[in-house]
Amino acid sequence: MRKPIIAGNWKMNKTATEAVALVELLKEKVANKDVKVVFCPPYTSLVAVKEGLDGSTVGLGAQNMHFEDNGAFTGEISADMLLDLGVEYVIIGHSERRQYFNETNETVNKKLHKALEKGLIPIVCVGESLQEREEGIQEAVVTTQVCEAFKNVQADDAAKTVVAYEPIWAIGTGKTATSDQAEEVCRWIRENLEKIYDSEVAQTVRIQYGGSVNASNVDELMGMPNIDGALVGGASLKEDFVRIVQFGA
Template sequence: MARKFFVGGNFKMNPTSQAQKKTIVKVLNEADLDPNVEVVIAPPSIYLLPLKDLLRKDIQIAAQNCYFKSSGAYTGETSPAQLVDAGIPYVILGHSERRTLFHETSGIIAEKTRAAIDAGLRVILCVGETLEEREANRTKEVVEAQLKPVVDTLTKDDWSKVVIAYEPVWAIGTGKVASAAQAQEAHADIRSFLAKAVSPEVAENIRIIYGGSVTAKNSKELGSQKDVDGFLVGGASLKPEFVDIINTKRALASSS
């Protein structure tokens, strides 16, 4: 069965005003979007519920993070149970900014993933290497090490609730982008690792999306790769070109 194309928009700590938020909503609500693409946007937590109510129903909402406890004295955190109760279906975990700026280890991310799935959430799980690791030809090793604690924590059935986002750290917000061949190689390696570490069935069915300076200009070449099942978009998800990125597969079909 073909994997459904998936396009996520990670707004990070943007937009910074109610007016910008309304502009983004207007563009998405009025856009002609490919109905064969799963679209998920991840606004800052303060905008989760307003956007859920304002956006058209075929666009889903994701939180950018959650904790691994369901409740308690954890100031500033949001629990998986709270997200589920609020009707938020997805959460992004393991983003490189969480790993570097907030010192989250792969073990903590695995614990969060387990808690999120147990609560009923679906997870966009981010992995990726630094420029230094890429130049040392350690991409495969680094990504597998990031995935291993999650593999050890989840059951085979749990993987149906996971989308993996391969995001080379050197391409996030830098304007640099992995070539289509580099993205394909990394995605194929992830799929091969999961085939051995979990099961061939899980490896075949899981969606592996690319993130790292994705734009309307480069999305077609990236999206044409065999093992690239969509994108996790940063800065461009705040711009009108996000609509063109969502419609990548439709544009590829019409040009073939």
């Protein structure tokens, strides 16, 4: 049985001071032994959020990292830097990074290798654009993203990874994929993992849905057999997140 994982991607929101206030608001209310809850604040708030979460089961994640260990990469952050702060999870290949910061399937693959080598748990994001869905090529797009991301990743490492299916057209738009649409792609992702590896790996990897998840639609999404969690943007910055992690209640 896969333990659900619900992560809040705070994106470029909250100063460190504001982040502490949000942790205070949420941390006790989101404590849930049946669900892994993770906060992914901006880099600048990681230390403050870590301190604020002291004694809590809520995990700490970063929103990105570089694939090199160190060097002349102005403005970038390495896996070791994150680990040193107590970070456990890292989002890799978010569509906003693919769209605005030149992230490609190749850099996603490099980052996935580095995160796993260092012992961070990667949350690898995949998902098609509106145009790709309208053209009916979403299965091919997501299949390519999954195959490229996992290139040369060993089975035991792959099993530790979390994959997030985030259709770009559903992010921040208030337009959620229907639970059937989300389930269909999450199932394809699992089938791909089975083809690349085996059914044990495929059945171990947790697959999240992300894109306008809120307190009203979470129950239906989480009721789907291949959806093991959510990657939540806007609603993770508010008290709604408490209801989201209590899905099904």
